[in-house]
Amino acid sequence: MNLAPVLDVAAKTYNPGIGIRSFGSDPRLAGRLGAAFIRGMQDAGVSACAKHFPGMGAASVDPHVDLPTIKLPRAPFEKTHLAPFRDACAAGVDSVMTAHVRFPAYDREIATFSRKAVGDVLRGTLGYDGLVVSDDLCMGAITRRWPVAEATLKCLDAGHDMLMIAHDEQGMEDAVDLLREAGAPEAQLAAADARITRLLARRRGPKTTLAAGERLSAAIAAKAVVVARRGRTSLPVPAGTGTLVVVPDFAEVRERFTFEEATPVRSR
Numbered sequence: 725m726n727l728a729p730v731l732d733v734a735a736k737t738y739n740p741g742i743g744i745r746s747f748g749s750d751p752r753l754a755g756r757l758g759a760a761f762i763r764g765m766q767d768a769g770v771s772a773c774a775k776h777f778p779g780m781g782a783a784s785v786d787p788h789v790d791l792p793t794i795k796l797p798r799a800p801f802e803k804t805h806l807a808p809f810r811d812a813c814a815a816g817v818d819s820v821m822t823a824h825v826r827f828p829a830y831d832r833e834i835a836t837f838s839r840k841a842v843g844d845v846l847r848g849t850l851g852y853d854g855l856v857v858s859d860d861l862c863m864g865a866i867t868r869r870w871p872v873a874e875a876t877l878k879c880l881d882a883g884h885d886m887l888m889i890a891h892d893e894q895g896m897e898d899a900v901d902l903l904r905e906a907g908a909p910e911a912q913l914a915a916a917d918a919r920i921t922r923l924l925a926r927r928r929g930p931k932t933t934l935a936a937g938e939r940l941s942a943a944i945a946a947k948a949v950v951v952a953r954r955g956r957t958s959l960p961v962p963a964g965t966g967t968l969v970v971v972p973d974f975a976e977v978r979e980r981f982t983f984e985e986a987t988p989v990r991s992r
Contacts, residue, residue: 741786755811776823779805824865
């Protein structure tokens with residue numbers, strides 16, 4: 725399984741949690757590219773995951789750090805941000821990941837814990853019957869408000885099939901203990917188990933070889949990348965050549981990136 729593609733539609737407001745992971749600001753193009761991404765992976769035997777449902781492109785806070793709230797009215801939100809997920813469902817995506825974002829137009833609960841988002845919109849309106857996966861429950865949007873184990877129980881109650889705890893080993897143990905103690909409806913567990921079983925049966929082996937895709941990737945890369953040299957000197961390219969070179973100043977954009985337990989970015 726590959727936890728991709730990102731189907732969040734870029735908005736005018738800078739989004740520190742999405743940025744260049746988005747396919748852009750055009751929902752139709754994002755949906756087309758996302759669906760092609762999904763079909764390409766799944767035809768080669770790799771399950772795709774459309775994220776972050778129902779769309780967090782308009783968020784101005786990174787949920788790795790804290791909880792964003794998107795206050796767009798429901799109609800314009802669905803026209804722009806929900807649209808690529810319709811295309812993903814139509815393309816037969818194996819799984820959908822929910823967002824740690826609050827959408828007052830849908831529910832007071834964040835999407836991760838929202839039966840309305842998962843049950844009414846994803847399962848009902850979009851008619852999706854594949855796996856529903858949570859985003860990492862160790863992210864700041866969750867841990868600033870709920871213990872990981874409690875969040876796991878709330879997430880399961882909202883209708884998820886798979887729960888992700890990526891970094892916190894103690895949180896994993898606490899979650900297992902709490903879930904065993906609290907129990908879960910047998911029908912819900914059976915439905916989740918059936919979806920996982922169906923997915924595993926479909927993805928036991930690739931349907932096609934990767935050779936054609938590798939050739940296409942090489943052709944795209946060859947046309948997209950130009951190595952510029954001046955004698956024995958590599959970049960920078962001298963002025964007047966008609967070439968634009970864009971190099972980020974990491975010292976300037978450092979605060980726009982979120983790193984989880986990573987080495988700080990340094991400019992050279």
